[in-house]
Amino acid sequence: MTLSELCIRRPVMTILLTAALVLGGLAAYRQLPVAALPRVDFPVINVSATLPGASPETMAASVASPLEREFSTIAGIDTITSTSSLGNTSITIQFVLERDIDAAAQDVQAAIARTQRRLPAEMTTAPSYRKVNPADQPVLMLALSSPTLTLSALNDFAETAVQPKVATLPGVAQVQIYGAQKYAVRVQVDPNALAVRGIGIDELQRSLAAANANTPVGTLSGARQQLVLAANPQLPDADAFRGLIVAYRNGAPVRLGDVATVLDSVENARTASWHNGTRAIVMAVQRQPDANTVDVVDRVRNLLPTFRAQLPPSAKVDVVNDRSTSIREAVEDVQFTLGLIIALVVLVIFLFLRRLTATMIPALTVPVSLIATAGGMHLMGFSIDNISLMALTLAVGLVVDDAIVMMENIVRYVEEGMPPFEAAIKGSREIGFTIISITVSLVAVFIPILLMGGVVGRVFHSFALVVTMSISASAFVALTLTPMMCARLLTHETHKPKEGWFGRILEGGFSAMHRGYASTLRLALRHRPVMGLVMIATVVGSALLFQAIPKGFFPTEDIGQITVSTEAAPDISFPAMAERQQEAARIVAAHPAVADMTSAVAIGGNSVNTGRMFVVLKPRSERPPAGEVIQQLRRQLSGIPGFAVYMQPIQNLRIGGRSSKSQYQYTIQGLNPEELYVWSGRLERALNDISILQDVTSDLQLNSPQAYVHVDREKAATLGIGVDQVRSTLYSAFGQRQVSTIYTPTNDYQVLIELAPKYQQDDNALSRIYVRSGSGKLVPLDAFASVQRTAGPLTVNHQGQLPAVTVSFNVAPGHSLGEAVDMIRQAEVEMALPPGITTGFAGTAQVFEDAQKSQGLLLLAAVLVIYIVLGVLYESFIHPLTILSGLPSAAIGALATLMVFGQELSVIAIIGILMLIGIVKKNAIMMIDFAIDAQRNQGMSPREAIEQACLLRFRPIMMTTVTAIVGTLPIAVAHGAAAELRQPLGLAVVGGLCVSQILTLYITPVLYLYMEDAGNAVSRLWKRRSAAAPEAPHPVPGAE
Structure with a gap:
């Protein structure tokens, strides 16, 4: 049964x-949870370290390199990249997909601990790590603003009330504050006033640190009671610091206010953020790799009523850049x-x-x-x-x-x-x-x-x-x-019920189709060679189309969000950069397709000549596609002098851990930094000459002006001055040195020392810096040191512990990533790079290049697997080929349809072609299965069997094919959210089915007869050989 x-x-x-x-x-x-894509994130851990005032070269050599060497011993690492800028180092460790991120985090933590003793002693804070991909866009941004509260007050609320609660939510990796304005006491020293009083800036720094100490003082323990000792509390603000006595001269006290301007200020005055043109504190929530975006956003939004209840009435919290909206x-x-x-x-x-x-x-x-x-x-x-x-x-x-x-x-x-x-x-x-x-x-x-x-x-x-x-x-x-x-x-019932007029029309039409198919099928079976040529033409045509069609990776999605990277000259001042950033932001906000915008300068440890904008577009029904909006904005923003703008639509699928201004990345590495910088510049210019590339830019900026202080060691030694003493003095003067910390019940704030701004404008200020000599006298710095103007890199980048430069680019509309990759490789060959220079694509472009190598193999593997399965099911070597005969015609239909609609052969389209392989052979199975059964059990000839099979199975074949086409057509013509992701698959399936449905109804029965003839010929040949073989001699009884 x-x-x-x-x-x-x-x-x-x-x-x-x-x-x-x-x-x-x-x-x-x-x-079931809701997400944009399946969980495909690489396990990524980001390590950050700070040393305020340190140059990019110093950060790379003394911080990044020791950490990278230790990290390289961890198992399961895919790539290590680092970026070192002024006072900051960010190291991104990307692990293989199979690596557990929690176990990897433990290994990273242990490696940081092992490296700690090899890091600079001036690093007051140990490197920290987070399970986050720094190249991933925030899943949600919150903007705090108020017409009455100071930015420092808003920042304090963000740090103490919002950030801790959000950061501990499941799935949240970190909460970054863009344009942070954390309160600090800033001591701006007048070097002339110090010199007149014979005080060195280093001495002032030590005096401040000692005067605002917060150390325990012990307890008093008696026979009956114990008392906790307490001393003077810390100084709370700038007003309290001004009266602080820092030295005595001629018996009179020298107060801090006599030699410096003391301000209630912020830790970093060279960063800012705006929401829709208004200064704001912006919090960017980033998820952990593999965390569900919708779940993370929902958890954060559930806390918003609590945050709003805690804020004063004059302040507000706005939700901006909600990535879950497009997903929903x-x-x-x-x-x-x-x-x-x-x-x-x-x-x-x-x-x-x-x-x-x-x-x-x-x-x-x-x-x-x-x-x-x-x-x-x-x-x-x-x-x-x-x-x-x-x-x-x-x-x-x-x-x-x-x-x-x-x-x-x-x-x-x-x-x-x-x-x-x-x-x-x-x-x-x-x-x-x-x-x-x-x-x-x-x-x-x-x-x-x-x-x-x-x-x-x-x-x-x-x-x-x-x-x-x-x-x-x-x-x-x-x-x-x-x-x-x-x-x-x-x-x-032996008779069909009486049909209405509509039914009679449909049945008449189908009967006419059936009769037409019957007559054309007999014609095709009588002219088998012609159909054989048609089948060969479909094989050749599909191969030619496969070579000709543009190749791509994942279709570029339009999720209604754009990220904008801005860049000015390396020597631009912060006020000038902020002014240009706001000018660009006004142009973007005025575009009719823009609904919301957040802008920031010098965020995430970047230099003051860089900025970011996060643009939210209006619903799709109210605007053109995001690609068109980008092209329009690019033209409008090109008029800002000395200001480069790079735009790309935010994508749900992000591959790689290195941030870049454009969508695709190309990396150049070398052992010799000078040689690397020369050849990377040549390659960047070569890529700029490729017409199909847009927004070509490099993360190497060599023209950052530097003032190199050359200390004459012999003179310094004669005066009893050490180089480390000079470095410490310079750091106190120009490094925004943290000299003390003010602790409060809810937060802690820094006391910073630096020269007054008017003495930081050029290298002439160095002549006003004095260093205490071995004899106790103050010696001007220019007595034993000179200043030279040089230019150096604004950032130093490593990949795999080697110096690296990443050139990023976008592909112009109407062209494919495959074309861009081929042209870049050709330009690379024409340049004849020296042996010490290596190149390679990174991120999405690297995965695309790897996938390209296996596309054809994937399709062949699918066909081979089906052939094996069909051979096992039908106990035949030849009829699986008959069943698969419609595949070339399906491939022609799919590839031609994609080309007609201007689509690339992306990974999504390849999956559609694989679906076609499964769908098309279903029709052939229905025909072949019936024909084989008719031959074996009813004694029909191959011609009678296949003809009857085609005619009897015509109705179910038409029904299944039409339902498949109708079922896929809405995907092919979709225009809703993320429709770009689905369209290539729908077009491939619909186009392939339409073409193969026509040709398969004729090619398959013809090939069936050819295969039957071939099988019979082989059988006859085998029988003749068996009959001609000499009979083996029978043994003679008793021969032994």
């Missing part, structure tokens, strides 16, 4: 099993598309069958299969995202096929006069193997995807498994619920 017969005879069992699947799936669906919109759009596709598929079935009962039987397969798949998704830990929903959407056109094939076979016997119960048993037994063959061979298409590694494999593992679970569920329903319903719901 087959499974179908068991379910036909036991309807209660079948209904209850189906109900259990549905209820379990519904319960699981409610628990995309999911809602795909869910609507899914519902639309289900309705269209059911309508197509009804138009073919024109009976409500007959339509309901296969249509019920769709919701049951999809809901059951939700249960499997929950067990596999998947989410509701663009990829999984795209898989479910595509599955709609597939899951109904098995039920259609099953019901059509049963209905055929019912219409011949057989009782529905008997027809269900016979029809299901006859078609059961076909359904299993279709399902197993379709699932086999996705085996290569499941074996794919890297980030692309991670993205599409869920796609392959969701489609596999849907198809498997539909096969189960087709073998159980569908025949049971046919046996119970179909009526025993």
Whole structure:
């Protein structure tokens, strides 16, 4: 007894099993998380270190290099990159996908501890690490502003009330404050006043530190009681510091206010942020790798009522740059598309069958299969995202096929006069193997995807498994619920019911199609050589189109957010940079497509000549595509003199840990920094000459002006002055040195010392700096040191512990990443780089280049796996080739459609072609399976068998193909959120099905006859050879 017969005879069992699947799936669906993409983030840890006032070269040599050497001993590292700027070092460690990030974090922490003793003694704060990708965009930004409160007060609220609570939420990696204005007491020293009084700036620094100490003083313990000793509290603000006595001269006290201007200021006055043109404190929330964006945003938003209740009435918290908005919109759009596709598929079935009962039987397969798949998704830990929903959407056109094939076979016997119960048993037994063959061979298409590694494999593992679970569920329903319903719901009728006028038109049209196909099929079978040439032409054509079509990676999404990087000359002052940044921000905010904008200068440890803008666009229905908005803004912003602007749309899929101003990255490395800088400049100019590249820029800025202080060591030694004493004095004068800390119950604030701003404007100020000599006298610095103007790098970058320069670029509209990669490689060859210089793409471009090498292999592997599966199922070497004969025509249709609509052959399109492989061969299986059975069991000739198979299976073939096309068409023409991600797949499937549907109906039967002839010829040859072989001699009894 087959499974179908068991379910036909036991309807209660079948209904209850189906109900259990549905209820379990519904319960699981409610628990599925919502995301943009499957969890594909590389484990990334970012280590940051600060040494205020240290040059980029000093940070790279004394901080970055020791840490990198220690990190390189950790297992499972993919890449290590670092960026060292003025006073800051940021090291990004990207691990392989399989590495557990929590275990990696422990290894990083241990490595930092081991390196601590080799770091500069002046580093008052140890390096810190966070589980965050610094190149990843914030998932949410909060802007604090007030017309009355100071920025320092807002910053204090952000640091003490908001940041700690948000940072401890599950999934949050860090909360950065852009434009931080943390309170500090700033001591701006007048060097002339110090000189007159014979006080060195180093002495002033030590006096300040000693006067504001916060050390324990002990306890008094008596026989009956204990007293805790307390001394004078710390000085709380600038007013208290002004009266501080720092020295005595001629018996009179010298107060701090006599030699310096003491201000209530901020720690870093050279950074700022704005929200829609208003100064604000902006908090950027970044998620941990693999954390769910929607969950993180929801947790932060749940805290907003508490934050708003704590703020004074004059202050407000605005939510800006919510990345979850686009994710929710995309999911809602795909869910609507899914519902639309289900309705269209059911309508197509009804138009073919024109009976409500007959339509309901296969249509019920769709919701049951999809809901059951939700249960499997929950067990596999998947989410509701663009990829999984795209898989479910595509599955709609597939899951109904098995039920259609099953019901059509049963209905055929019912219409011949057989009782529905008997027809269900016979029809299901006859078609059961076909359904299993279709399902197993379709699932086999996705085996290569499941074996794919890297980030692309991670993205599409869920796609392959969701489609596999849907198809498997539909096969189960087709073998159980569908025949049971046919046996119970179909009526025993020998004639079709009377059709209405609409039904007669449809049936007449289909009958005309059937007659036309019958006559053209016989014509094709009579002219087999012509069809053979057509088949060869499809093979050649598909190969040529595959070579000609532009290659891409993931389609560029339009999620309604743009990031803008700005850059001015390295020697620009902070006020000048802030003015230009605001001018650019006003131009951006005035664009009719812009809804919200956040702007900042010198954030994240970057220099004052850099800025960022985070732009939120209006809904898609109210604006042009983001790419057009970027092109329009690029033209408008080009008029700002000495100001470079780089724009790119924010993407849900970000690969790599290095931030760049443009979307794609190309890295040059070398052992010799001078040689590296020369060749990187040449390569950057060569890339600028490539017409299809835009926004070509480098992270190397060599023209940063520097004042090099050359100490004459002999003179200094004669005076009893050490070089370290000189460095310390310079640091106190120009390094914004932290000399003391003011502790409060809620926060701590720094006391900073520096020369007054008017003495920091040029290198002449060095002549006013005095150093205490060994004899106790103050000696002017220019007595034993000189100043030389030089130029050096604004940042020093490493990759894999070697000096590196990263050139980033965007691809011009109408061109593909594949074209750009090829042209860059060609430019590299023409330059003839020396042996010490190595190059390579990074981030997304690197993954694309790796994926390009395996695309053809992936398609061949899918075809080979299907061939093996079909060969096993049909016990034949030749008929799997017959079944696969429609693939070249499908490839032509898919590739041609993509080219007509201006789409690249992206990874998404490749997955669509893999889907085609599974869909197209289903039609051939229905024909070949019937023909083989007719030959073996009914004694038909190959010509009669294949002709009858084609004509009898024409209706289910048309139904399954039309439902597949209708089920995919809304994806191909979608214009909703994240539609760019889905369109290539939809276009490939629709185009491939339309072309292959026409050609396969003729090529497959012709190839079937060719294969039968070839098989018979081989059999005859084998028999002749067997008959001609000499008979082996028989042993003679008793010979031994």
